Amino acid sequence: MNRLAVGVLFALSLSAHRLDEYLQATLIGVTPLGIEVAIQLTPGVAVLPAVTAVIDRDRDGRISAQEEHDYAARVTREVELRVDGEPAALSLMETTFPTLQAMREGLGTIRLKLRTTRTGHALRFENRHLPQVSAYLVNCLAAPDDGLAVKRQERDEGQRSIAFEYSFDAGVTPVPLAPWIARGPFWPAALGMLMVARMAVLIYRSKIARGA
Amino acid sequence: MKKICFLAAALCCGLALAQSPSNVTSSIVASANGFLSSLDEGQRSKALFDFNDAAQRVKWSNLPTTMVPRAGLKMGDLSEAQRKAAIGLVAATLSKRGYEKVLAIMEGDEALKTAGGARGATMFGRDLFYISILGKPSVKDPWMLQFGGHHLALNITIVGREGILTPSLTAAQPAKYTVDGRTVRPLGAENDKAFALINALDEGQRKQAILNYKVADLVLGPGQDGKTIQPEGIKASAMNASQQAMLLDLVGEWSGIIHEQAASARMAEIKVNLAATWFAWSGPTTNGMPAYYRIQGPTVVVEYAPQPLGGDPTNHIHTIYRDPTNDYGKKSAGH
Numbered sequence: 001m002n003r004l005a006v007g008v009l010f011a012l013s014l015s016a017h018r019l020d021e022y023l024q025a026t027l028i029g030v031t032p033l034g035i036e037v038a039i040q041l042t043p044g045v046a047v048l049p050a051v052t053a054v055i056d057r058d059r060d061g062r063i064s065a066q067e068e069h070d071y072a073a074r075v076t077r078e079v080e081l082r083v084d085g086e087p088a089a090l091s092l093m094e095t096t097f098p099t100l101q102a103m104r105e106g107l108g109t110i111r112l113k114l115r116t117t118r119t120g121h122a123l124r125f126e127n128r129h130l131p132q133v134s135a136y137l138v139n140c141l142a143a144p145d146d147g148l149a150v151k152r153q154e155r156d157e158g159q160r161s162i163a164f165e166y167s168f169d170a171g172v173t174p175v176p177l178a179p180w181i182a183r184g185p186f187w188p189a190a191l192g193m194l195m196v197a198r199m200a201v202l203i204y205r206s207k208i209a210r211g212a
Numbered sequence: 213m214k215k216i217c218f219l220a221a222a223l224c225c226g227l228a229l230a231q232s233p234s235n236v237t238s239s240i241v242a243s244a245n246g247f248l249s250s251l252d253e254g255q256r257s258k259a260l261f262d263f264n265d266a267a268q269r270v271k272w273s274n275l276p277t278t279m280v281p282r283a284g285l286k287m288g289d290l291s292e293a294q295r296k297a298a299i300g301l302v303a304a305t306l307s308k309r310g311y312e313k314v315l316a317i318m319e320g321d322e323a324l325k326t327a328g329g330a331r332g333a334t335m336f337g338r339d340l341f342y343i344s345i346l347g348k349p350s351v352k353d354p355w356m357l358q359f360g361g362h363h364l365a366l367n368i369t370i371v372g373r374e375g376i377l378t379p380s381l382t383a384a385q386p387a388k389y390t391v392d393g394r395t396v397r398p399l400g401a402e403n404d405k406a407f408a409l410i411n412a413l414d415e416g417q418r419k420q421a422i423l424n425y426k427v428a429d430l431v432l433g434p435g436q437d438g439k440t441i442q443p444e445g446i447k448a449s450a451m452n453a454s455q456q457a458m459l460l461d462l463v464g465e466w467s468g469i470i471h472e473q474a475a476s477a478r479m480a481e482i483k484v485n486l487a488a489t490w491f492a493w494s495g496p497t498t499n500g501m502p503a504y505y506r507i508q509g510p511t512v513v514v515e516y517a518p519q520p521l522g523g524d525p526t527n528h529i530h531t532i533y534r535d536p537t538n539d540y541g542k543k544s545a546g547h
Contacts, residue, residue, distance in 0.1 A: 153442065
């Protein structure tokens, strides 16, 4: 190891994980039956006091089931989904909370799953939860099996919001051709056979005509 | 004369056999069995998992092993001979440049350990990498080698002649260090080739490729298995042949980590889907500045994300390499 002369050009921090931001990563799943919004919230250790102040309302150093519920409800209120320009109420379907200790180590991720049955053609999502300390990611999931086609996605610079138009037109899957038809040589061969048949008919007719 | 012809034919046959895909798998299996036979029974039971152990399969991370514990055998707990056999197995599955990249990432972690004093010693360094095998090493049946630790996760599924490297994570902090006066940049090519590509695009193409928002982290990093996002940026079909070649060369920094024969098959697959492959960029286009990029096609996802931790984001990089159709060899192994 004494061979290793560490010429690190910039000051190193030993932080292996996010420190001073609350990473809020959202994945939006659009289906013909509704829209699912999955949010993963990971507080960096430097912003944990600000985040726990919001979650641990009674300041007892523990996160109770009621506090988990209240916090998830707050996040649900502070995100907005609009479908075709109209607000679409999101129901909280699932929550997962890490231990406070895991969050103190910068490893805890809170996971929320929200859902609406509203469907349409244009979607806008905005996250207004704790903007002072947060970094955001927001993306729409691909769903080729549903034939989901998404037009250009528009976001603000910080990815707090996303808007896009969508349809399920791409789902019209043509009935696959039988393999023996789909194979390349089929059509040239068929065309050749037709030409041969046509020539045979012409020859036959000319013979008949000559015979007559 | 007959003798010479016979010897030439034998040599040709020998070379062909040596380079045949089945022979590569045989060689990897021999290395795996060599490693396993170097272990005592207790160690072997720690290193081996069922091929269908779904929990172990996804037990990888960019984070230090003290924060996200890995299962398997820790390098620091192995004897010198066992460690040599373990690293030999990893090397057998990789190309020369892939193996060098892995060593450079591990040495970078050792540099981080050295720079970190007592705290660094507990979190970082080449002793804190883990190896595990899922399934029984076989030339026919599927099995998997996992090797990784802080800033490295190799998930290599072997299915007969096939070698599948996805999902895998390569990362670096420091992204630049020196050893004996030689500068090492474990992910330097990933950085430089990407900047060369974005600057090879014309103004209209760059407008398509560059996203108008910041990307703070990997979107499809650890824990995001089975997800595919809507692609963005510029489609390779809108690039000229030279730009397309640069894109493929860039992808090759990930697809070329595995041994040459698997890498060659993988690159052929990526080439077939090239027209439907996207390149997206977020950040400045001057090399030396922190910029995020993503390459996404029907069978490939690559993300490169500078991390705003530890001061300079260009000195702390995370990358992910996936195949949405065949992560963990799910298509090839049918699990």
